[in-house]
Amino acid sequence: MEIIHSFASYIDQYKRSIENPEEFWTEVANDFHWRKNWDSVLEWDFHKAEVQWFKDGKLNITENCLDRHLPTCANQTAIIWEPNDPSEASIHITYQELYVNVCRVANMLKANGIQKGDRVCIYMPMIPEVAYAMLACARIGAVHSVVFAGFSAGSLIDRINDAGCKLVLTSDGAYRGDKVIGLKSIIDEALEKCPTVERVIVAKRTMSRVAMKPGRDVWWNDEVKKVTDSCAAEEMDAEDLLFILYTSGSTGKPKGMVHTCGGYMVFTNYTFRTAFQYQERQVYWCTADVGWITGHSYILYGPLSAGAITLMFEGIPSWPDMGRFWHVIEKHRVNIFYTAPTAIRSLEKAPLSFVKQYDLHSLKVLGTVGEPINEEAWHWYHENIGHGKCPVIDTWWQTETGGFMISPIANITKLKPAYATLPLPGIQPAVMDENGNELLANGVEGRLAIRFPWPSMARTIYGDHQRFKDTYFSTFPGKYFTGDGCKRDDEGYYRITGRVDDIIIVSGHNMGTAEIESAIDEHSAVCETAVVGYPHDIKGQGIYAYVICYDRPHEEDKLRNEIRELVAKIIGPIAKPDKIQFVSGLPKTRSGKIMRRILRKVAEGDTSNLGDVTTLLDPSVVDEIKAGAI
Ligand code: WTA
Numbered sequence: 001m002e003i004i005h006s007f008a009s010y011i012d013q014y015k016r017s018i019e020n021p022e023e024f025w026t027e028v029a030n031d032f033h034w035r036k037n038w039d040s041v042l043e044w045d046f047h048k049a050e051v052q053w054f055k056d057g058k059l060n061i062t063e064n065c066l067d068r069h070l071p072t073c074a075n076q077t078a079i080i081w082e083p084n085d086p087s088e089a090s091i092h093i094t095y096q097e098l099y100v101n102v103c104r105v106a107n108m109l110k111a112n113g114i115q116k117g118d119r120v121c122i123y124m125p126m127i128p129e130v131a132y133a134m135l136a137c138a139r140i141g142a143v144h145s146v147v148f149a150g151f152s153a154g155s156l157i158d159r160i161n162d163a164g165c166k167l168v169l170t171s172d173g174a175y176r177g178d179k180v181i182g183l184k185s186i187i188d189e190a191l192e193k194c195p196t197v198e199r200v201i202v203a204k205r206t207m208s209r210v211a212m213k214p215g216r217d218v219w220w221n222d223e224v225k226k227v228t229d230s231c232a233a234e235e236m237d238a239e240d241l242l243f244i245l246y247t248s249g250s251t252g253k254p255k256g257m258v259h260t261c262g263g264y265m266v267f268t269n270y271t272f273r274t275a276f277q278y279q280e281r282q283v284y285w286c287t288a289d290v291g292w293i294t295g296h297s298y299i300l301y302g303p304l305s306a307g308a309i310t311l312m313f314e315g316i317p318s319w320p321d322m323g324r325f326w327h328v329i330e331k332h333r334v335n336i337f338y339t340a341p342t343a344i345r346s347l348e349k350a351p352l353s354f355v356k357q358y359d360l361h362s363l364k365v366l367g368t369v370g371e372p373i374n375e376e377a378w379h380w381y382h383e384n385i386g387h388g389k390c391p392v393i394d395t396w397w398q399t400e401t402g403g404f405m406i407s408p409i410a411n412i413t414k415l416k417p418a419y420a421t422l423p424l425p426g427i428q429p430a431v432m433d434e435n436g437n438e439l440l441a442n443g444v445e446g447r448l449a450i451r452f453p454w455p456s457m458a459r460t461i462y463g464d465h466q467r468f469k470d471t472y473f474s475t476f477p478g479k480y481f482t483g484d485g486c487k488r489d490d491e492g493y494y495r496i497t498g499r500v501d502d503i504i505i506v507s508g509h510n511m512g513t514a515e516i517e518s519a520i521d522e523h524s525a526v527c528e529t530a531v532v533g534y535p536h537d538i539k540g541q542g543i544y545a546y547v548i549c550y551d552r553p554h555e556e557d558k559l560r561n562e563i564r565e566l567v568a569k570i571i572g573p574i575a576k577p578d579k580i581q582f583v584s585g586l587p588k589t590r591s592g593k594i595m596r597r598i599l600r601k602v603a604e605g606d607t608s609n610l611g612d613v614t615t616l617l618d619p620s621v622v623d624e625i626k627a628g629a630i
Contacts, residue, residue, distance in 0.1 A: 001028040003273055007412050010425075017425035018452075024426065025053070025455060029266045032305075033068050034059045035235055038262070044453045046478050049460070049469040051453045052239050053263035060233035061242060061265045062139040065304035066099040067233070077309045080283065081128050082328050084175035084315035090332070093128060095307075098135075100229045101128070105136035107227035112199050112218070114167055116141030116234050119244065121165040121197075123147045123156065123187060125174035126314040129203045129220065130290050131300060133169045138242060138261075141234035145244040145256070148291025149174050149183055154519070154570035155254075156190035159246050160197060162256055163462060167199045169220075173206030177319030184210040191216075238262025244462045245293055247399040248512035249471065250502045256462030257399050263455030264297075264402050265305055271404040271424055272302030275393055276365050277411060282335040283362070285311035287325065287343065292509075293399040294369055297456075298338065302403070317343050322350035326358040326385075337385070338367035338393075340508040341377055345538045348380045355384050365410045367393040370508030371540045372496050378417040396420035396496050398482065399510070400472065402456030405429075406494050419495045428452040431488050432476050439488075447500055448486040449479040502596070504533030504541045509574050516543060516577065519570040520563055525549050530586050530594050531577070534603035542578035544603035546586060546625065553582055579603070579630045585621040587613070598622060602629050 001024075004010045017024040022041040029038075038057030044050065069076075074096040081091040093101075114120060120142050124130040130146075137144040145163045147156055160168070168191070174181045184202055188211060191197055202210065203220040212219075236242075242261045246254040272278060284303055288294035290312075303310040311332055317325050325347065329337060347354070366386050373381075373394055382392050392415060395407040405427045406420040413421050423429050428451040431439045439446050457480070461468040475481040485497040499505065502513045513531040520529040528548045536542035545563070553559045564576045587595045598610050607626045613619045 001031060001270070003277070004409055004412060010409060010412055013425045014423070018428060021426060021452065025266065028270050029054060029262075032059065032064050032265065032269075038238060042453065046453075046473055046480065049465065049473045051457060051459060053453070053455045054238035054266075057238040057262050058235050059238065059262060059265070060139065060236055061261050061301065061305070062102060062135050063233050064265055065135065065301065066095060066102060069095045069307045070099060073307055076281070076307070078304060079128060079131060080309060080311040080332055082311060082313045082315070082332065084177070084319075086320065086324070086327065091128065098131070101132045102135040102139055103231035104224050104227060104229040105129075105132040106139040106231040107229070108201070108220070108223045109136055109142060109167070110140060111227050112167060112201065112223065114140065114142050117143065117241075118167070119143045119145055119163040119165045121145050121147060121156075121160050121163070121168045123149055123168060123170045123183060124203065125149050125171055125183070125205060126289060126312055127171065127203070127205055128312070129171070131312065134243075134290065134296070134300060139231060139233050141236055141240065143241045143243055145246070146291050146296070147246070148289055148572075149181070150291070150574055151572040152569055153186050153189040155572055156186065157193045158254060159256070160190065160194045162246075162254075163244050164196045165194070166196060167201065168197055169201050169203070171203040171205045172210045173208040175206060175314060177316045180206050180208060182208060182210070188213070236261045239459070243296065245296060245399055247293075248503055248510045248515055250512055250514060252512065252514045252518040254512075254515070255467065255471070257458040258460045258462050259402055259456065260459055263457075265301065267403045267454060267456035268297040268302035269305040271407070272298060272308070273306050274424060275395060275404050275407045275409055276336050276338075276367065277409065278303075278306060278308055278336065280307070281309065282364070283309050283311060283332055284336040284338070285313070285328070285332070285334045286338040287313060287317070287340070288369075293402070297403050317347060321354065322347055323354035323357060326355050326360060329360055329363065330358040333362040335362055336365045336367070337363055338369065340370040341368050341373040342371065342507040342538060342540055344368065344373070344377045344381050345540075348377060349538070352384065360385060360387070363390050365393060366390045367395060369395045369397070371505045372498055373418055375417045382417075391415055392417075394418070394420045396494070400458045401454070402458065405450070405454070406496070416493055419489075419493045421493050423494070426454045429494065430479060431486060432479075436476055442488055442492050443490045445487045445497075446485070448482045448484045448494075448496070449476045450482065451479055504543065506533070506541050506543060506574065507539045511543075511575055515571060516545070516567060516575050519567045519575065520545055520547060520577070522570060523563055523566050525551070525553065525559060526563070528586065530596065530599055532596055532600045532603050534579075534600070536578065543575070544579045544581070544599075545577040546581050546583050546599055548583055548585065556582060581625070581628055581630050583621070583625055583628065585618060585624070587622055587625070588617050589615055590617050599625070602626055605629070
């Protein structure tokens with residue numbers, strides 16, 4: 001399929017993709033290496049939440065990310081790895097080297113008992129081995145479940161057990177700015193409660209001393225030496241599982257989103273090339289962690305299947321100083337830079353001299369993802385980083401969607417700050433009102449649903465298809481419900497306004513309020529908790545917890561600290577509440593439902609109009625909550 005090169009060709013491709021989706025996606029899919037062609041392009045039933053793309057097509061995604069580039073691009077860089085510490089050397093890994101390493105790690109997995117269909121948990125820092133690990137799983141048909149290395153033991157336990165992982169890949173530790181995090185000891189703690197794990201393979205990164213459990217734990221370096229570096233790719237069905245990635249839900253239990261091989265490959269590749277208008281040999285840098293969907297789709301699979309040069313960064317934006325991102329852009333002459341609004345907002349607060357000391361002229365395209373970008377941050381990014389000449393590609397999508405859904409196309413779509421703009425080909429958004437009616441006109445606001453399947457949509461929630469159906473396909477029968485609110489303006493441009501459910505997005509990370517509540521409830525002094533989000537300057541949303549204790553706490557700050565540490569221990573530091581207010585009761589309806597609307601308003605500092613409180617069981621708690629607001 002020819003890449004869109006003008007607005008007219010966007011309109012043309014979009015039209016074709018809607019009028020004849022099967023023909024359109026066939027044309028896109030024909031650009032890949034399939035061992036056998038599919039028998040049917042699309043089978044779907046949104047009422048049953050069932051979707052299949054390229055049924056009976058046979059492929060291996062790593063043949064498309066690696067083998068097929070070797071005849072022409074073996075010596076071209078595939079991954080540029082930039083370490084946490086700028087004084088350590090960066091590494092350029094060619095397609096040939098990546099291929100060899102992936103094959104070796106694939107053989108290492110096999111030698112350690114992993115077969116097609118087995119689930120492998122990956123809990124690693126941003127080092128080249130994590131890329132080898134993910135691709136090695138894909139090569140042999142094992143299903144990877146990457147858990148973000150900032151999550152703690154409690155989160156790992158839930159995820160490892162839910163997927164029934166047999167093997168864990170980890171490292172001795174991780175560098176994060178000037179800190180060293182003991183990943184292996186977190187794994188050790190988690191595995192006390194994970195009976196399915198038989199083997200742990202430990203890569204060396206920080207050279208920290210770690211405990212190795214005999215019979216279970218082995219060193220990566222030793223294991224890779226025992227195997228060869230040739231490994232034929234397993235033949236996979238288009239609909240075989242490629243990976244599971246957990247995302248937060250409205251209940252405490254995270255949802256294991258299932259992505260499959262064929263459609264995911266086709267869509268991440270197509271959207272990567274289209275939205276960023278990637279040109280051969282450009283250096284592309286996505287600052288996400290591989291623990292999130294952005295890292296899966298747009299550090300690894302999309303760019304590598306396109307033969308791109310993808311930069312992988314181990315560190316953080318604020319260390320050794322607030323100029324690190326800009327330094328890396330200058331150092332590697334980055335052409336396309338893709339980051340999160342929360343990072344932009346925090347870097348915007350630093351003196352502009354951190355930006356100005358670096359030469360950013362290599363930049364051609366900027367991108368953002370993860371949460372709505374406010375206009376101010378958009379302009380700062382556009383002017384100071386892009387010098388007014390790089391389009392800002394605001395990509396709206398989700399773990400569930402696998403790839404970009406609504407996004408400008410670089411240098412083709414007219415931009416509008418804070419708008420994700422227009423749907424990419426194949427994507428059919430629908431704006432719904434509260435009664436479930438579709439709003440067909442422009443100039444409307446409502447809930448965002450999607451009318452028709454696209455190739456990289458999640459196929460189910462691992463082990464719980466009913467929850468998949470209930471969460472995404474029951475709100476608006478016959479449509480996929482995104483959980484987001486949106487506006488469609490007079491020109492048909494989309495602006496995503498944020499979640500309309502109990503998920504909050506803190507520094508670009510999805511978190512279920514229920515998950516945080518249940519962690520806080522683990523404290524012996526705590527009786528009940530309600531958590532809401534509130535607007536936060538840098539993080540986008542902050543976490544505000546209303547906590548009822550059995551006895552009025554004597555030392556409130558001490559208890560606050562204990563609660564924060566407990567949440568860090570159970571979920572991870574990213575879930576620590578910013579504000580904790582102790583209350584004697586929560587605003588509940590007579591049926592016992594917490595009126596979160598009221599709690600949100602108080603947390604936002606807007607108590608002027610709390611709406612109708614007469615249906616509350618005890619309206620007087622509202623005054624107490626207002627008076628004690630932080
Ligand atoms: C939000 C991240 C506004 C949205 C890829 C979505 C955005 C959730 C944008 C998914 C954007 C993501 N503008 N909001 N450009 N991108 N979101 O699963 O609320 O971590 O539903 O996937 O992030 O977050 P997730």
